[in-house]
Amino acid sequence: MRFEFVTATRIVFGEGTARELGTFAASFGKRAFVVTGRNPERVRPLIDSLHAQNLEFTIFFVDGEPTVELVVEGAKQAREAKAEVVVSIGGGSVLDAGKAIAALATNPGDPFDYMEVIGKGQALTIAPLPFIAVPTTAGTGSEVTRNAVVASHEHQVKVSIRHPSMLAKIAVVDPELTYNLPPDITSTTGMDALTQCIEPYTSNAANPLTDALSADGIRRAARSLKRAYDDGNDKAARSDMAYASLLGGLSLANAKLGAVHGFAGVLGVTYNAPHGALCAVLLPHTMEMNVRALESRAPDSDYLRRYAEVAQWLTGNKNASANDGVVFVKELCAALNIPPLRTYGIVEADFPKIVEQAAKSSSMKGNPIVLTNEELTAILAAAT
Numbered sequence: 608m609r610f611e612f613v614t615a616t617r618i619v620f621g622e623g624t625a626r627e628l629g630t631f632a633a634s635f636g637k638r639a640f641v642v643t644g645r646n647p648e649r650v651r652p653l654i655d656s657l658h659a660q661n662l663e664f665t666i667f668f669v670d671g672e673p674t675v676e677l678v679v680e681g682a683k684q685a686r687e688a689k690a691e692v693v694v695s696i697g698g699g700s701v702l703d704a705g706k707a708i709a710a711l712a713t714n715p716g717d718p719f720d721y722m723e724v725i726g727k728g729q730a731l732t733i734a735p736l737p738f739i740a741v742p743t744t745a746g747t748g749s750e751v752t753r754n755a756v757v758a759s760h761e762h763q764v765k766v767s768i769r770h771p772s773m774l775a776k777i778a779v780v781d782p783e784l785t786y787n788l789p790p791d792i793t794s795t796t797g798m799d800a801l802t803q804c805i806e807p808y809t810s811n812a813a814n815p816l817t818d819a820l821s822a823d824g825i826r827r828a829a830r831s832l833k834r835a836y837d838d839g840n841d842k843a844a845r846s847d848m849a850y851a852s853l854l855g856g857l858s859l860a861n862a863k864l865g866a867v868h869g870f871a872g873v874l875g876v877t878y879n880a881p882h883g884a885l886c887a888v889l890l891p892h893t894m895e896m897n898v899r900a901l902e903s904r905a906p907d908s909d910y911l912r913r914y915a916e917v918a919q920w921l922t923g924n925k926n927a928s929a930n931d932g933v934v935f936v937k938e939l940c941a942a943l944n945i946p947p948l949r950t951y952g953i954v955e956a957d958f959p960k961i962v963e964q965a966a967k968s969s970s971m972k973g974n975p976i977v978l979t980n981e982e983l984t985a986i987l988a989a990a991t
């Protein structure tokens with residue numbers, strides 16, 4: 608057995624921990640570059656904690672998913688401000704923006720040099736600015752991943768800047784920050800967290816350490832996502848979801864994902880649909896197709912046992928079969944009012960192009976079995 612496991616240098620989890628942000632940031636210097644979403648009032652106590660430590664800071668607003676232009680501009684401003692630490696407070700887009708800004712602020716030259724697919728994909732040569740990640744949603748796990756996803760409108764794709772040095776110096780996961788999230792954000796980000804635990808557990812790159820983490824994440828998301836959706840102030844459910852999201856990030860960063868994320872990556876750029884909503888609607892149909900393909904082409908596969916375990920954790924029933932897990936996720940999607948793909952303008956005529964692109968994606972390479980184009984098309988049809 609051989610595996611590697613990388614994560615943030617320090618993970619701080621717990622209710623109220625984000626109010627210590629000023630102390631965390633001050634340990635890296637006097638000047639901070641704060642990246643946050645459109646509404647900074649939501650994170651006022653965190654900004655106050657920076658003031659309390661007499662930090663000088665610039666606030667950079669990120670509205671929507673980060674683009675190449677946005678992170679280049681952020682890196683320029685961070686350099687001009689002589690920032691000593693980058694702090695991201697927000698959802699996955701804000702965390703990824705800050706992570707990319709921290710990397711590009713210190714690494715010279717053309718930003719495309721460091722981008723996969725559309726650029727040269729060169730390794731970073733200089734350590735990024737220290738990066739502190741404070742997620743305000745429970746879903747992406749971006750606080751513990753080593754890549755930042757940025758969109759290039761010019762190329763019509765999303766690509767990653769990826770390097771182990773981009774891992775956060777501190778990930779501060781405070782469930783209190785998710786208490787006032789609206790139900791639709793709770794459901795879609797939460798389904799992303801669940802998917803990011805199920806896909807690594809059934810991926811072809813799982814290891815014993817990611818297994819332990821993703822298994823716990825599946826149990827917690829299964830018991831708490833609907834509760835957090837029904838009552839945003841259910842503290843135990845919010846804590847479970849914040850932790851499940853962290854577990855998903857730890858798992859995907861050290862194992863792989865699968866077909867759900869292969870599709871979601873492609874659909875997210877072309878149709879501008881929320882990532883978590885795409886994962887949610889695709890998850891049960893992908894699980895169902897994977898199980899069916901494994902039963903017909905790899906009946907002795909360990910992955911079938913894994914799908915049965917997933918079902919047992921989801922349902923809490925020790926005798927549950929893989930198919931019971933599919934039924935559980937379908938019912939969960941219905942209870943969370945997850946919309947079908949056609950909501951985003953996705954129609955049957957688009958399927959061949961989507962399948963062609965998704966089949967080439969890096970996430971698809973982690974799927975437990977290679978699905979045929981017909982099988983991939985059937986997943987889309989079932990989710991539309």
Ligand SMILES: [Zn+2]
Pocket residue numbers: 747799802803868882886
């Ligand atoms: Zn995801």
